[in-house]
Amino acid sequence: MSSGLVYAVVGVLLFVLGAAGMLLLPHLLRKILAFNLLGSGAFLILVGLAQRDGGVDPVPHAMVLTGIVVAVAATALALALLRRLHALSGRTQLADESADE
Amino acid sequence: MNRALRAAVVLGAGLLAALLVAAILALPVPAVRLPALVAAHLPASGVTHPVTAVLLNFRGYDTLLEVAVLALALVGLLAQSPPRELTHAPSPGEPVLPLLARVLVPFLILSAGYLLWAGAHRPGGAFQAGAVLAAAAVVLHLARLWPAWDRPGRGLRLGLVGGLLLFLAVAAALLAGGTLLRYPPQLAGTLILLIEIGLTVSLGLLLAGLFLFLAEPRSL
CATH class of the missing domain: 1.20.5 (Single alpha-helices involved in coiled-coils or other helix-helix interfaces)
Incomplete structure:
Protein backbone atom coordinates (compact mmCIF):
# COMPACT_ATOMS: atom_id res chain seq x y z
CA MET A 1 0.00 0.00 0.00
CA SER A 2 1.66 3.21 -1.15
CA SER A 3 1.47 6.44 0.85
CA GLY A 4 -0.83 7.89 -1.81
CA LEU A 5 -3.35 5.13 -1.11
CA VAL A 6 -3.13 5.80 2.63
CA TYR A 7 -4.05 9.43 1.96
CA ALA A 8 -6.96 8.35 -0.23
CA VAL A 9 -8.29 5.98 2.45
CA VAL A 10 -8.01 8.72 5.09
CA GLY A 11 -9.84 10.97 2.62
CA VAL A 12 -12.65 8.40 2.41
CA LEU A 13 -12.93 8.34 6.20
CA LEU A 14 -13.07 12.15 6.38
CA PHE A 15 -15.65 12.20 3.59
CA VAL A 16 -17.91 9.69 5.37
CA LEU A 17 -17.41 11.45 8.71
CA GLY A 18 -18.47 14.73 7.10
CA ALA A 19 -21.46 13.15 5.37
CA ALA A 20 -22.66 11.54 8.62
CA GLY A 21 -22.13 14.83 10.44
CA MET A 22 -24.25 16.69 7.93
CA LEU A 23 -27.10 14.23 8.48
CA LEU A 24 -26.81 13.86 12.25
CA LEU A 25 -25.94 17.32 13.58
CA PRO A 26 -28.91 19.68 13.81
CA HIS A 27 -26.98 22.93 14.36
CA LEU A 28 -26.35 24.60 10.98
CA LEU A 29 -22.87 25.81 11.92
CA ARG A 30 -21.92 22.20 12.64
CA LYS A 31 -23.46 21.19 9.32
CA ILE A 32 -21.28 23.76 7.53
CA LEU A 33 -18.19 22.44 9.34
CA ALA A 34 -19.17 18.86 8.46
CA PHE A 35 -19.62 19.92 4.83
CA ASN A 36 -16.10 21.34 4.83
CA LEU A 37 -14.78 18.09 6.31
CA LEU A 38 -16.58 16.19 3.55
CA GLY A 39 -15.01 18.45 0.92
CA SER A 40 -11.53 18.10 2.40
CA GLY A 41 -11.97 14.33 2.28
CA ALA A 42 -12.82 14.55 -1.42
CA PHE A 43 -9.72 16.69 -2.06
CA LEU A 44 -7.54 14.20 -0.17
CA ILE A 45 -8.97 11.32 -2.23
CA LEU A 46 -8.28 13.20 -5.49
CA VAL A 47 -4.68 14.05 -4.61
CA GLY A 48 -3.96 10.73 -2.90
CA LEU A 49 -5.30 8.56 -5.70
CA ALA A 50 -3.40 10.59 -8.29
CA GLN A 51 -0.05 9.77 -6.72
CA ARG A 52 -0.67 6.21 -5.57
CA ASP A 53 1.92 4.85 -7.99
CA GLY A 54 4.63 7.32 -7.01
CA GLY A 55 4.46 10.10 -9.58
CA VAL A 56 2.82 13.46 -8.95
CA ASP A 57 -0.07 14.38 -11.24
CA PRO A 58 -0.44 18.15 -11.71
CA VAL A 59 -4.03 17.94 -13.03
CA PRO A 60 -5.73 16.84 -9.76
CA HIS A 61 -3.44 19.26 -7.91
CA ALA A 62 -4.76 22.15 -9.97
CA MET A 63 -8.34 20.95 -9.56
CA VAL A 64 -7.97 20.67 -5.77
CA LEU A 65 -6.40 24.13 -5.64
CA THR A 66 -9.42 25.48 -7.50
CA GLY A 67 -11.74 23.46 -5.28
CA ILE A 68 -10.25 24.83 -2.07
CA VAL A 69 -10.86 28.42 -3.13
CA VAL A 70 -14.42 27.62 -4.22
CA ALA A 71 -15.02 25.83 -0.89
CA VAL A 72 -13.88 28.95 0.97
CA ALA A 73 -16.32 31.08 -1.03
CA ALA A 74 -19.17 28.61 -0.50
CA THR A 75 -18.46 28.47 3.24
CA ALA A 76 -18.54 32.26 3.50
CA LEU A 77 -21.86 32.37 1.66
CA ALA A 78 -23.27 29.59 3.86
CA LEU A 79 -22.18 31.42 7.01
CA ALA A 80 -23.81 34.61 5.77
CA LEU A 81 -27.04 32.72 5.09
CA LEU A 82 -26.89 31.14 8.54
CA ARG A 83 -26.40 34.52 10.18
CA ARG A 84 -29.30 35.95 8.20
CA LEU A 85 -31.50 33.05 9.33
CA HIS A 86 -30.47 33.68 12.91
CA ALA A 87 -31.16 37.41 12.62
CA LEU A 88 -34.59 36.85 11.09
CA SER A 89 -35.86 33.95 13.17
CA GLY A 90 -33.47 33.53 16.09
CA ARG A 91 -32.97 29.90 15.08
CA THR A 92 -29.76 28.11 14.16
CA GLN A 93 -31.46 24.95 12.93
CA LEU A 94 -33.70 24.13 10.03
CA ALA A 95 -37.41 24.26 10.88
CA ASP A 96 -38.46 20.62 10.56
CA GLU A 97 -35.48 19.43 12.56
CA SER A 98 -36.18 21.64 15.54
CA ALA A 99 -39.75 20.35 15.52
CA ASP A 100 -38.34 16.82 15.47
CA GLU A 101 -36.04 17.08 18.47
CA MET B 1 -34.00 12.73 15.16
CA VAL B 32 -4.68 8.05 -19.86
CA ARG B 33 -1.39 9.14 -18.33
CA LEU B 34 -2.12 12.78 -17.54
CA PRO B 35 1.32 13.62 -16.05
CA ALA B 36 3.01 12.49 -19.26
CA LEU B 37 0.54 14.53 -21.35
CA VAL B 38 1.15 17.63 -19.25
CA ALA B 39 4.91 17.13 -19.43
CA ALA B 40 4.72 16.73 -23.21
CA HIS B 41 2.87 20.01 -23.68
CA LEU B 42 4.67 21.99 -20.98
CA PRO B 43 7.11 23.74 -23.37
CA ALA B 44 4.16 25.25 -25.30
CA SER B 45 2.34 26.45 -22.18
CA GLY B 46 4.44 29.55 -21.49
CA VAL B 47 5.36 28.48 -17.93
CA THR B 48 7.59 25.72 -16.59
CA HIS B 49 5.65 24.67 -13.49
CA PRO B 50 3.11 21.96 -14.38
CA VAL B 51 0.42 22.98 -11.85
CA THR B 52 0.45 26.58 -13.09
CA ALA B 53 0.37 25.32 -16.68
CA VAL B 54 -2.74 23.24 -15.90
CA LEU B 55 -4.42 26.04 -13.92
CA LEU B 56 -3.95 28.86 -16.37
CA ASN B 57 -3.37 27.23 -19.73
CA PHE B 58 -4.63 23.66 -20.17
CA ARG B 59 -7.68 24.11 -17.96
CA GLY B 60 -7.85 27.89 -17.89
CA TYR B 61 -11.64 27.90 -18.05
CA ASP B 62 -11.76 26.21 -14.62
CA THR B 63 -9.85 29.11 -13.16
CA LEU B 64 -11.98 31.64 -15.04
CA LEU B 65 -15.18 30.15 -13.64
CA GLU B 66 -13.64 29.86 -10.20
CA VAL B 67 -13.01 33.60 -9.98
CA ALA B 68 -16.57 34.14 -11.17
CA VAL B 69 -17.81 31.85 -8.37
CA LEU B 70 -15.82 33.86 -5.84
CA ALA B 71 -17.26 37.14 -7.08
CA LEU B 72 -20.73 35.58 -7.04
CA ALA B 73 -20.27 34.44 -3.43
CA LEU B 74 -19.34 37.97 -2.39
CA VAL B 75 -22.34 39.42 -4.22
CA GLY B 76 -24.57 36.81 -2.57
CA LEU B 77 -23.11 37.65 0.82
CA LEU B 78 -23.70 41.36 0.29
CA ALA B 79 -27.20 40.78 -1.09
CA GLN B 80 -28.45 39.71 2.35
CA SER B 81 -28.99 43.17 3.76
CA PRO B 82 -27.52 42.75 7.23
CA PRO B 83 -29.30 43.94 10.36
CA ARG B 84 -27.74 46.99 12.01
CA GLU B 85 -27.09 45.56 15.45
CA LEU B 86 -24.57 43.07 14.08
CA THR B 87 -22.18 45.78 12.92
CA HIS B 88 -19.40 46.60 15.27
CA ALA B 89 -16.33 48.77 14.94
CA PRO B 90 -12.96 47.53 16.17
CA SER B 91 -11.91 49.44 19.27
CA PRO B 92 -9.91 52.54 18.31
CA GLY B 93 -6.80 53.76 20.06
CA GLU B 94 -4.96 50.43 20.08
CA PRO B 95 -1.30 51.32 19.51
CA VAL B 96 0.05 47.77 19.00
CA LEU B 97 -2.06 46.62 16.06
CA PRO B 98 -1.40 49.61 13.75
CA LEU B 99 2.33 49.36 14.44
CA LEU B 100 2.31 45.64 13.75
CA ALA B 101 0.32 46.24 10.57
CA ARG B 102 2.77 48.89 9.37
CA VAL B 103 5.66 46.46 9.87
CA LEU B 104 3.90 43.36 8.55
CA VAL B 105 1.98 44.56 5.52
CA PRO B 106 4.98 45.60 3.36
CA PHE B 107 6.47 42.15 3.94
CA LEU B 108 3.16 40.48 3.13
CA ILE B 109 2.91 42.41 -0.13
CA LEU B 110 6.52 41.53 -0.93
CA SER B 111 5.80 37.82 -0.24
CA ALA B 112 2.71 37.98 -2.42
CA GLY B 113 4.76 39.47 -5.26
CA TYR B 114 7.37 36.74 -4.88
CA LEU B 115 4.76 33.97 -4.79
CA LEU B 116 3.13 35.41 -7.90
CA TRP B 117 6.42 35.55 -9.78
CA ALA B 118 7.53 32.12 -8.55
CA GLY B 119 4.32 30.54 -9.86
CA ALA B 120 5.76 30.34 -13.37
CA HIS B 121 8.50 27.89 -12.43
CA ARG B 122 7.90 26.51 -8.92
CA PRO B 123 5.03 26.08 -6.44
CA GLY B 124 3.26 29.39 -6.05
CA GLY B 125 1.00 31.48 -8.21
CA ALA B 126 -2.03 33.73 -8.13
CA PHE B 127 -4.01 31.79 -5.51
CA GLN B 128 -1.26 31.62 -2.94
CA ALA B 129 -0.30 35.25 -3.56
CA GLY B 130 -3.96 36.27 -3.36
CA ALA B 131 -4.36 34.52 -0.01
CA VAL B 132 -1.34 36.41 1.37
CA LEU B 133 -2.73 39.70 0.03
CA ALA B 134 -6.07 38.91 1.65
CA ALA B 135 -4.32 38.48 4.99
CA ALA B 136 -2.62 41.85 4.48
CA ALA B 137 -5.97 43.49 3.67
CA VAL B 138 -7.58 42.03 6.78
CA VAL B 139 -4.69 43.22 8.99
CA LEU B 140 -4.90 46.70 7.46
CA HIS B 141 -8.63 46.87 8.06
CA LEU B 142 -8.39 45.63 11.66
CA ALA B 143 -5.76 48.29 12.35
CA ARG B 144 -8.10 50.93 10.84
CA LEU B 145 -5.42 51.79 8.29
CA TRP B 146 -7.57 51.06 5.25
CA PRO B 147 -10.87 52.90 5.70
CA ALA B 148 -11.87 52.10 2.10
CA TRP B 149 -13.54 48.92 3.39
CA ASP B 150 -15.99 50.97 5.43
CA ARG B 151 -17.27 52.83 2.41
CA PRO B 152 -16.05 50.96 -0.67
CA GLY B 153 -15.40 53.38 -3.51
CA ARG B 154 -14.87 52.88 -7.19
CA GLY B 155 -11.25 51.76 -6.80
CA LEU B 156 -12.08 48.92 -4.40
CA ARG B 157 -15.02 47.76 -6.51
CA LEU B 158 -12.86 47.76 -9.62
CA GLY B 159 -10.19 45.83 -7.74
CA LEU B 160 -12.74 43.22 -6.65
CA VAL B 161 -13.88 42.41 -10.18
CA GLY B 162 -10.81 43.59 -12.14
CA GLY B 163 -9.16 40.17 -12.28
CA LEU B 164 -12.31 38.54 -13.60
CA LEU B 165 -12.84 41.30 -16.17
CA LEU B 166 -9.21 41.07 -17.33
CA PHE B 167 -9.46 37.29 -17.62
CA LEU B 168 -12.75 37.64 -19.54
CA ALA B 169 -11.22 40.26 -21.84
CA VAL B 170 -8.27 37.97 -22.66
CA ALA B 171 -10.67 35.04 -23.22
CA ALA B 172 -12.86 37.19 -25.50
CA ALA B 173 -9.85 38.47 -27.45
CA LEU B 174 -8.60 34.91 -27.96
CA LEU B 175 -12.02 33.65 -28.99
CA ALA B 176 -11.19 34.75 -32.53
CA GLY B 177 -8.88 31.73 -32.66
CA GLY B 178 -11.94 29.48 -32.36
CA THR B 179 -11.11 27.85 -28.98
CA LEU B 180 -11.72 29.15 -25.49
CA LEU B 181 -8.48 30.36 -23.87
CA ARG B 182 -6.01 28.87 -26.33
CA TYR B 183 -3.04 31.19 -26.02
CA PRO B 184 -0.67 31.62 -28.94
CA PRO B 185 2.53 29.89 -27.70
CA GLN B 186 4.80 32.92 -28.14
CA LEU B 187 2.43 35.11 -26.09
CA ALA B 188 1.38 32.48 -23.54
CA GLY B 189 3.93 33.40 -20.84
CA THR B 190 3.09 37.12 -20.99
CA LEU B 191 -0.67 36.56 -21.05
CA ILE B 192 -0.52 34.13 -18.11
CA LEU B 193 1.55 36.60 -16.08
CA LEU B 194 -0.88 39.42 -16.94
CA ILE B 195 -3.90 37.33 -15.93
CA GLU B 196 -2.15 36.16 -12.77
CA ILE B 197 -1.38 39.73 -11.68
CA GLY B 198 -5.04 40.68 -12.12
CA LEU B 199 -6.17 37.50 -10.38
CA THR B 200 -3.83 38.03 -7.42
CA VAL B 201 -5.21 41.51 -6.72
CA SER B 202 -8.83 40.45 -7.21
CA LEU B 203 -8.53 37.17 -5.31
CA GLY B 204 -6.86 38.96 -2.42
CA LEU B 205 -9.60 41.59 -2.26
CA LEU B 206 -12.38 39.04 -2.75
CA LEU B 207 -11.12 36.73 -0.01
CA ALA B 208 -10.59 39.69 2.31
CA GLY B 209 -14.06 40.95 1.38
CA LEU B 210 -15.65 37.58 2.18
CA PHE B 211 -13.99 37.70 5.56
CA LEU B 212 -14.56 41.37 6.38
CA PHE B 213 -18.13 41.73 5.14
CA LEU B 214 -19.03 38.54 7.01
CA ALA B 215 -17.48 39.89 10.18
CA GLU B 216 -18.67 43.43 9.71
CA PRO B 217 -21.53 43.86 7.29
CA ARG B 218 -21.59 47.10 5.35
CA SER B 219 -23.29 48.08 2.16
CA LEU B 220 -21.02 47.98 -0.91
Whole structure:
Protein backbone atom coordinates (compact mmCIF):
# COMPACT_ATOMS: atom_id res chain seq x y z
CA MET A 1 0.00 0.00 0.00
CA SER A 2 1.66 3.21 -1.15
CA SER A 3 1.47 6.44 0.85
CA GLY A 4 -0.83 7.89 -1.81
CA LEU A 5 -3.35 5.13 -1.11
CA VAL A 6 -3.13 5.80 2.63
CA TYR A 7 -4.05 9.43 1.96
CA ALA A 8 -6.96 8.35 -0.23
CA VAL A 9 -8.29 5.98 2.45
CA VAL A 10 -8.01 8.72 5.09
CA GLY A 11 -9.84 10.97 2.62
CA VAL A 12 -12.65 8.40 2.41
CA LEU A 13 -12.93 8.34 6.20
CA LEU A 14 -13.07 12.15 6.38
CA PHE A 15 -15.65 12.20 3.59
CA VAL A 16 -17.91 9.69 5.37
CA LEU A 17 -17.41 11.45 8.71
CA GLY A 18 -18.47 14.73 7.10
CA ALA A 19 -21.46 13.15 5.37
CA ALA A 20 -22.66 11.54 8.62
CA GLY A 21 -22.13 14.83 10.44
CA MET A 22 -24.25 16.69 7.93
CA LEU A 23 -27.10 14.23 8.48
CA LEU A 24 -26.81 13.86 12.25
CA LEU A 25 -25.94 17.32 13.58
CA PRO A 26 -28.91 19.68 13.81
CA HIS A 27 -26.98 22.93 14.36
CA LEU A 28 -26.35 24.60 10.98
CA LEU A 29 -22.87 25.81 11.92
CA ARG A 30 -21.92 22.20 12.64
CA LYS A 31 -23.46 21.19 9.32
CA ILE A 32 -21.28 23.76 7.53
CA LEU A 33 -18.19 22.44 9.34
CA ALA A 34 -19.17 18.86 8.46
CA PHE A 35 -19.62 19.92 4.83
CA ASN A 36 -16.10 21.34 4.83
CA LEU A 37 -14.78 18.09 6.31
CA LEU A 38 -16.58 16.19 3.55
CA GLY A 39 -15.01 18.45 0.92
CA SER A 40 -11.53 18.10 2.40
CA GLY A 41 -11.97 14.33 2.28
CA ALA A 42 -12.82 14.55 -1.42
CA PHE A 43 -9.72 16.69 -2.06
CA LEU A 44 -7.54 14.20 -0.17
CA ILE A 45 -8.97 11.32 -2.23
CA LEU A 46 -8.28 13.20 -5.49
CA VAL A 47 -4.68 14.05 -4.61
CA GLY A 48 -3.96 10.73 -2.90
CA LEU A 49 -5.30 8.56 -5.70
CA ALA A 50 -3.40 10.59 -8.29
CA GLN A 51 -0.05 9.77 -6.72
CA ARG A 52 -0.67 6.21 -5.57
CA ASP A 53 1.92 4.85 -7.99
CA GLY A 54 4.63 7.32 -7.01
CA GLY A 55 4.46 10.10 -9.58
CA VAL A 56 2.82 13.46 -8.95
CA ASP A 57 -0.07 14.38 -11.24
CA PRO A 58 -0.44 18.15 -11.71
CA VAL A 59 -4.03 17.94 -13.03
CA PRO A 60 -5.73 16.84 -9.76
CA HIS A 61 -3.44 19.26 -7.91
CA ALA A 62 -4.76 22.15 -9.97
CA MET A 63 -8.34 20.95 -9.56
CA VAL A 64 -7.97 20.67 -5.77
CA LEU A 65 -6.40 24.13 -5.64
CA THR A 66 -9.42 25.48 -7.50
CA GLY A 67 -11.74 23.46 -5.28
CA ILE A 68 -10.25 24.83 -2.07
CA VAL A 69 -10.86 28.42 -3.13
CA VAL A 70 -14.42 27.62 -4.22
CA ALA A 71 -15.02 25.83 -0.89
CA VAL A 72 -13.88 28.95 0.97
CA ALA A 73 -16.32 31.08 -1.03
CA ALA A 74 -19.17 28.61 -0.50
CA THR A 75 -18.46 28.47 3.24
CA ALA A 76 -18.54 32.26 3.50
CA LEU A 77 -21.86 32.37 1.66
CA ALA A 78 -23.27 29.59 3.86
CA LEU A 79 -22.18 31.42 7.01
CA ALA A 80 -23.81 34.61 5.77
CA LEU A 81 -27.04 32.72 5.09
CA LEU A 82 -26.89 31.14 8.54
CA ARG A 83 -26.40 34.52 10.18
CA ARG A 84 -29.30 35.95 8.20
CA LEU A 85 -31.50 33.05 9.33
CA HIS A 86 -30.47 33.68 12.91
CA ALA A 87 -31.16 37.41 12.62
CA LEU A 88 -34.59 36.85 11.09
CA SER A 89 -35.86 33.95 13.17
CA GLY A 90 -33.47 33.53 16.09
CA ARG A 91 -32.97 29.90 15.08
CA THR A 92 -29.76 28.11 14.16
CA GLN A 93 -31.46 24.95 12.93
CA LEU A 94 -33.70 24.13 10.03
CA ALA A 95 -37.41 24.26 10.88
CA ASP A 96 -38.46 20.62 10.56
CA GLU A 97 -35.48 19.43 12.56
CA SER A 98 -36.18 21.64 15.54
CA ALA A 99 -39.75 20.35 15.52
CA ASP A 100 -38.34 16.82 15.47
CA GLU A 101 -36.04 17.08 18.47
CA MET B 1 -34.00 12.73 15.16
CA ASN B 2 -34.84 9.49 16.95
CA ARG B 3 -32.41 6.86 18.09
CA ALA B 4 -33.19 4.26 15.42
CA LEU B 5 -32.72 6.72 12.58
CA ARG B 6 -29.46 7.92 14.14
CA ALA B 7 -28.17 4.35 14.38
CA ALA B 8 -29.19 3.72 10.77
CA VAL B 9 -27.23 6.77 9.59
CA VAL B 10 -24.12 5.66 11.52
CA LEU B 11 -24.46 2.14 10.15
CA GLY B 12 -24.94 3.48 6.62
CA ALA B 13 -21.89 5.71 6.98
CA GLY B 14 -19.79 2.75 8.09
CA LEU B 15 -21.02 0.72 5.15
CA LEU B 16 -20.31 3.57 2.73
CA ALA B 17 -16.78 3.92 4.13
CA ALA B 18 -16.12 0.20 3.69
CA LEU B 19 -17.47 0.25 0.14
CA LEU B 20 -15.46 3.34 -0.85
CA VAL B 21 -12.23 1.95 0.63
CA ALA B 22 -12.79 -1.33 -1.23
CA ALA B 23 -13.45 0.61 -4.44
CA ILE B 24 -10.31 2.70 -4.04
CA LEU B 25 -8.17 -0.39 -3.39
CA ALA B 26 -9.63 -2.15 -6.44
CA LEU B 27 -9.30 0.84 -8.76
CA PRO B 28 -7.35 0.05 -11.95
CA VAL B 29 -4.48 2.25 -13.13
CA PRO B 30 -5.95 5.01 -15.38
CA ALA B 31 -5.66 4.43 -19.11
CA VAL B 32 -4.68 8.05 -19.86
CA ARG B 33 -1.39 9.14 -18.33
CA LEU B 34 -2.12 12.78 -17.54
CA PRO B 35 1.32 13.62 -16.05
CA ALA B 36 3.01 12.49 -19.26
CA LEU B 37 0.54 14.53 -21.35
CA VAL B 38 1.15 17.63 -19.25
CA ALA B 39 4.91 17.13 -19.43
CA ALA B 40 4.72 16.73 -23.21
CA HIS B 41 2.87 20.01 -23.68
CA LEU B 42 4.67 21.99 -20.98
CA PRO B 43 7.11 23.74 -23.37
CA ALA B 44 4.16 25.25 -25.30
CA SER B 45 2.34 26.45 -22.18
CA GLY B 46 4.44 29.55 -21.49
CA VAL B 47 5.36 28.48 -17.93
CA THR B 48 7.59 25.72 -16.59
CA HIS B 49 5.65 24.67 -13.49
CA PRO B 50 3.11 21.96 -14.38
CA VAL B 51 0.42 22.98 -11.85
CA THR B 52 0.45 26.58 -13.09
CA ALA B 53 0.37 25.32 -16.68
CA VAL B 54 -2.74 23.24 -15.90
CA LEU B 55 -4.42 26.04 -13.92
CA LEU B 56 -3.95 28.86 -16.37
CA ASN B 57 -3.37 27.23 -19.73
CA PHE B 58 -4.63 23.66 -20.17
CA ARG B 59 -7.68 24.11 -17.96
CA GLY B 60 -7.85 27.89 -17.89
CA TYR B 61 -11.64 27.90 -18.05
CA ASP B 62 -11.76 26.21 -14.62
CA THR B 63 -9.85 29.11 -13.16
CA LEU B 64 -11.98 31.64 -15.04
CA LEU B 65 -15.18 30.15 -13.64
CA GLU B 66 -13.64 29.86 -10.20
CA VAL B 67 -13.01 33.60 -9.98
CA ALA B 68 -16.57 34.14 -11.17
CA VAL B 69 -17.81 31.85 -8.37
CA LEU B 70 -15.82 33.86 -5.84
CA ALA B 71 -17.26 37.14 -7.08
CA LEU B 72 -20.73 35.58 -7.04
CA ALA B 73 -20.27 34.44 -3.43
CA LEU B 74 -19.34 37.97 -2.39
CA VAL B 75 -22.34 39.42 -4.22
CA GLY B 76 -24.57 36.81 -2.57
CA LEU B 77 -23.11 37.65 0.82
CA LEU B 78 -23.70 41.36 0.29
CA ALA B 79 -27.20 40.78 -1.09
CA GLN B 80 -28.45 39.71 2.35
CA SER B 81 -28.99 43.17 3.76
CA PRO B 82 -27.52 42.75 7.23
CA PRO B 83 -29.30 43.94 10.36
CA ARG B 84 -27.74 46.99 12.01
CA GLU B 85 -27.09 45.56 15.45
CA LEU B 86 -24.57 43.07 14.08
CA THR B 87 -22.18 45.78 12.92
CA HIS B 88 -19.40 46.60 15.27
CA ALA B 89 -16.33 48.77 14.94
CA PRO B 90 -12.96 47.53 16.17
CA SER B 91 -11.91 49.44 19.27
CA PRO B 92 -9.91 52.54 18.31
CA GLY B 93 -6.80 53.76 20.06
CA GLU B 94 -4.96 50.43 20.08
CA PRO B 95 -1.30 51.32 19.51
CA VAL B 96 0.05 47.77 19.00
CA LEU B 97 -2.06 46.62 16.06
CA PRO B 98 -1.40 49.61 13.75
CA LEU B 99 2.33 49.36 14.44
CA LEU B 100 2.31 45.64 13.75
CA ALA B 101 0.32 46.24 10.57
CA ARG B 102 2.77 48.89 9.37
CA VAL B 103 5.66 46.46 9.87
CA LEU B 104 3.90 43.36 8.55
CA VAL B 105 1.98 44.56 5.52
CA PRO B 106 4.98 45.60 3.36
CA PHE B 107 6.47 42.15 3.94
CA LEU B 108 3.16 40.48 3.13
CA ILE B 109 2.91 42.41 -0.13
CA LEU B 110 6.52 41.53 -0.93
CA SER B 111 5.80 37.82 -0.24
CA ALA B 112 2.71 37.98 -2.42
CA GLY B 113 4.76 39.47 -5.26
CA TYR B 114 7.37 36.74 -4.88
CA LEU B 115 4.76 33.97 -4.79
CA LEU B 116 3.13 35.41 -7.90
CA TRP B 117 6.42 35.55 -9.78
CA ALA B 118 7.53 32.12 -8.55
CA GLY B 119 4.32 30.54 -9.86
CA ALA B 120 5.76 30.34 -13.37
CA HIS B 121 8.50 27.89 -12.43
CA ARG B 122 7.90 26.51 -8.92
CA PRO B 123 5.03 26.08 -6.44
CA GLY B 124 3.26 29.39 -6.05
CA GLY B 125 1.00 31.48 -8.21
CA ALA B 126 -2.03 33.73 -8.13
CA PHE B 127 -4.01 31.79 -5.51
CA GLN B 128 -1.26 31.62 -2.94
CA ALA B 129 -0.30 35.25 -3.56
CA GLY B 130 -3.96 36.27 -3.36
CA ALA B 131 -4.36 34.52 -0.01
CA VAL B 132 -1.34 36.41 1.37
CA LEU B 133 -2.73 39.70 0.03
CA ALA B 134 -6.07 38.91 1.65
CA ALA B 135 -4.32 38.48 4.99
CA ALA B 136 -2.62 41.85 4.48
CA ALA B 137 -5.97 43.49 3.67
CA VAL B 138 -7.58 42.03 6.78
CA VAL B 139 -4.69 43.22 8.99
CA LEU B 140 -4.90 46.70 7.46
CA HIS B 141 -8.63 46.87 8.06
CA LEU B 142 -8.39 45.63 11.66
CA ALA B 143 -5.76 48.29 12.35
CA ARG B 144 -8.10 50.93 10.84
CA LEU B 145 -5.42 51.79 8.29
CA TRP B 146 -7.57 51.06 5.25
CA PRO B 147 -10.87 52.90 5.70
CA ALA B 148 -11.87 52.10 2.10
CA TRP B 149 -13.54 48.92 3.39
CA ASP B 150 -15.99 50.97 5.43
CA ARG B 151 -17.27 52.83 2.41
CA PRO B 152 -16.05 50.96 -0.67
CA GLY B 153 -15.40 53.38 -3.51
CA ARG B 154 -14.87 52.88 -7.19
CA GLY B 155 -11.25 51.76 -6.80
CA LEU B 156 -12.08 48.92 -4.40
CA ARG B 157 -15.02 47.76 -6.51
CA LEU B 158 -12.86 47.76 -9.62
CA GLY B 159 -10.19 45.83 -7.74
CA LEU B 160 -12.74 43.22 -6.65
CA VAL B 161 -13.88 42.41 -10.18
CA GLY B 162 -10.81 43.59 -12.14
CA GLY B 163 -9.16 40.17 -12.28
CA LEU B 164 -12.31 38.54 -13.60
CA LEU B 165 -12.84 41.30 -16.17
CA LEU B 166 -9.21 41.07 -17.33
CA PHE B 167 -9.46 37.29 -17.62
CA LEU B 168 -12.75 37.64 -19.54
CA ALA B 169 -11.22 40.26 -21.84
CA VAL B 170 -8.27 37.97 -22.66
CA ALA B 171 -10.67 35.04 -23.22
CA ALA B 172 -12.86 37.19 -25.50
CA ALA B 173 -9.85 38.47 -27.45
CA LEU B 174 -8.60 34.91 -27.96
CA LEU B 175 -12.02 33.65 -28.99
CA ALA B 176 -11.19 34.75 -32.53
CA GLY B 177 -8.88 31.73 -32.66
CA GLY B 178 -11.94 29.48 -32.36
CA THR B 179 -11.11 27.85 -28.98
CA LEU B 180 -11.72 29.15 -25.49
CA LEU B 181 -8.48 30.36 -23.87
CA ARG B 182 -6.01 28.87 -26.33
CA TYR B 183 -3.04 31.19 -26.02
CA PRO B 184 -0.67 31.62 -28.94
CA PRO B 185 2.53 29.89 -27.70
CA GLN B 186 4.80 32.92 -28.14
CA LEU B 187 2.43 35.11 -26.09
CA ALA B 188 1.38 32.48 -23.54
CA GLY B 189 3.93 33.40 -20.84
CA THR B 190 3.09 37.12 -20.99
CA LEU B 191 -0.67 36.56 -21.05
CA ILE B 192 -0.52 34.13 -18.11
CA LEU B 193 1.55 36.60 -16.08
CA LEU B 194 -0.88 39.42 -16.94
CA ILE B 195 -3.90 37.33 -15.93
CA GLU B 196 -2.15 36.16 -12.77
CA ILE B 197 -1.38 39.73 -11.68
CA GLY B 198 -5.04 40.68 -12.12
CA LEU B 199 -6.17 37.50 -10.38
CA THR B 200 -3.83 38.03 -7.42
CA VAL B 201 -5.21 41.51 -6.72
CA SER B 202 -8.83 40.45 -7.21
CA LEU B 203 -8.53 37.17 -5.31
CA GLY B 204 -6.86 38.96 -2.42
CA LEU B 205 -9.60 41.59 -2.26
CA LEU B 206 -12.38 39.04 -2.75
CA LEU B 207 -11.12 36.73 -0.01
CA ALA B 208 -10.59 39.69 2.31
CA GLY B 209 -14.06 40.95 1.38
CA LEU B 210 -15.65 37.58 2.18
CA PHE B 211 -13.99 37.70 5.56
CA LEU B 212 -14.56 41.37 6.38
CA PHE B 213 -18.13 41.73 5.14
CA LEU B 214 -19.03 38.54 7.01
CA ALA B 215 -17.48 39.89 10.18
CA GLU B 216 -18.67 43.43 9.71
CA PRO B 217 -21.53 43.86 7.29
CA ARG B 218 -21.59 47.10 5.35
CA SER B 219 -23.29 48.08 2.16
CA LEU B 220 -21.02 47.98 -0.91
